[in-house]
Ligand SMILES: CC(=O)SCCNC(=O)CCNC(=O)[C@H](O)C(C)(C)COP(=O)(O)OP(=O)(O)OC[C@H]1O[C@@H](n2cnc3c(N)ncnc32)[C@H](O)[C@@H]1OP(=O)(O)O
């Protein structure tokens with residue numbers, strides 16, 4: 171086969187690697203993670219269970235879950251240098267760029283930086299999982315001039331994450347919904363950011379480098395940045411009717427509507443979006459305010475009718491985060507913090523069985539110019 175015969179724009183449908191971590195089985199509507207369906211797990215298990223599943227290969231026992239929670243909570247605190255560097259950043263810095271910087275700074279504190287063994291990489295992944303929520307919450311607080319809050323190890327992983335962001339200990343419902351969002355964002359086969367991380371890791375570069383590349387990838391609006399874009403779009407309208415009109419005008423101008431469509435699900439609803447829609451319904455009932463929910467449903471109906479395109483996870487995660495009182499600039503950093511487990515697992519898998527990524531091109535430039 172020639173290089174040209176194998177060309178698929180955007181690598182659409184191309185198998186990039188073998189993995190034991192996850193697979194989107196769109197025919198059967200399953201997101202397979204370590205042999206389980208993520209959607210089923212989202213109804214019975216929590217984020218730390220997925221962390222154990224991805225990094226240890228099994229769902230944890232109660233004892234193992236407690237040990238994991240304890241292990242993470244003892245590493246929440248980040249080196250003072252990280253906070254000092256974040257304080258030097260221009261105030262207009264996007265929290266995703268602050269996060270990228272924070273991860274880079276952490277690399278300098280890793281005394282085993284050149285060690286790619288599974289044992290050291292696993293310990294590194296746990297350390298990153300412990301520290302990223304602190305970097306995400308602190309960077310935002312530093313940028314807007316608020317006091318940085320010390321982590322509370324008495325709270326669960328997710329409750330502490332939310333507390334460090336909002337400054338208020340979450341209710342059981344808020345904690346459960348936030349934890350569920352982290353679980354849904356934790357791992358998703360081979361999106362652009364995971365591919366980016368694996369490409370970087372395939373040069374035998376380290377986990378921090380692979381992750382900072384993945385932050386840049388995830389920031390884009392066609393990928394993780396869509397959750398922030400969805401919220402800004404929702405805030406442009408006040409009623410379902412206004413939101414419907416807004417989406418119709420975007421479609422008329424051939425604009426992409428954020429939070430809709432997906433390379434793999436294509437013309438089907440992302441099953442994770444449904445779980446967040448249910449969470450939004452619960453939060454709306456509790457708050458006695460279903461305006462955002464009604465707007466989202468109206469938007470979903472317009473897009474189905476006009477384009478046959480359905481919501482992805484970002485569409486319903488955005489209003490859920492809004493109702494949890496999370497600043498919009500943190501939606502994508504939170505997505506990244508939860509995806510850290512999936513990304514780390516992919517980096518380890520790449521390091522353990524490596525083949526350098528080096529594709530070819532379909533050349534469309536000039537040839538045979540003569541040098542006079
Ligand atoms: C967690 C995540 O990262 S999920 C993805 C989050 N991203 C977004 O929500 C951004 C909005 N969505 C999109 O831009 C796209 O659906 C993507 C980037 C996610 C997938 O794109 P691709 O697989 O490359 O499909 P592509 O962009 O070519 O779209 C195919 C067709 O559907 C249309 N389409 C796809 N998504 C949308 C959308 N959100 N709004 C309007 N039309 C859309 C395209 O215009 C195109 O129509 P055409 O064939 O008539 O030209």
Ligand SMILES: O=C([O-])CC(=O)C(=O)O
Pocket residue numbers: 355357358360361362393432433434482483
């Ligand atoms: O799979 C993708 O391309 C994007 C996505 O939904 C994710 O990363 O969660």
